[in-house]
Amino acid sequence: MNLQEMASLLDAKCISNDCDLSNIVINHAYACDLMSDVLAFCTPGTLLLTGLTNVQIVRTAQMLDIPAVVFVRGKVPLDETIQLAKDNNLPVLLTNHTLFEACGILYEKGMKPISRDREI
Template identity: 50%
Template sequence: MRINEMASILNAEIITDFSDENTDINYGFASDLMSDVLAFATSESILITGLNNQQVIRTAEMMDITTVIFVRGKKPCKEIVDLAVENKLTILATDYTMFKTCGLLVINGMKGIEGND
């Protein structure tokens, strides 16, 4: 799934975009616990979270996750955006809940990291 397609499905704002025409993301992982992201997420997934601090960007960077979607109307502050730009991370923000965000992405073809959902 392309970034523009995700943004359209989620009625999301694209805050930073480091994707290109070859960027195709097929897996998602949702958590507000960055320890779970470190334990279970993969570099092939997007990170969906309501946690709004720099630790989200640092965790995504450590896990080679290239895209973060902030949910529940959370808008990252300038420091978070600057850190994302520094690490070339794509950031989207949606007003939808985490549950609705995940559901919409799944019904539009995204898979969980287990790959057998």
Template identity: 55%
Template sequence: MKINEIMSILEAECLTGEHLLDDIKVEAAFGCDLMSDVLAFINGKTLLLTGLINPQVIRTAEMVDINVIVFVRGKKPDKEVIELAKKNNIILLSTNHILYTACGILYNNGLKGIPIRGGE
């Protein structure tokens, strides 16, 4: 799914990466506030939805090649986090939807969750 489509569906605001919106596609979504779970379950082409707005979110995304993060509940990170995302070419979006609703909207519009691995 293209990022422009995700922005429209979630009524999201783009905080960084406007120049990348047409180039990046995601294949799955993962909603989580535990960065240890992000490290354990995600690899590439996955959209991360989270309520966390600290630098660890960007560092975690960088480690697992996440290119797009959606902050839920209208949250917006501070300038330090935005600059870190820009440096790493990570698109940051913000939506007013809560995590559960944002995930459901994306799922209903065809973006699936990450595949389950071995009964975890």
């Protein structure tokens, strides 16, 4: 699923340097408000959905090569978060859906969970 389709499914506003969101294709997603758990369980290349909006979400995304982040529940990220995301070419989607709804919508359209037997 590409980011353009995702934005449309989630009625999301996209903040991104890249004009063509359809270039970014993501097939796996992970939803969590605990960055420690994201670092422990999430695999690189996975979409992150979260209700936390501080700069550490972007830092976590950097560490794991997360290609895009969806902020749920209508949360507006801090200016510093948006700036850091732009500086790092990390597209960000803002949706009013709850975490559960956003996950449900994407899951229904074929988005897959991460594989849980991740071995380092």
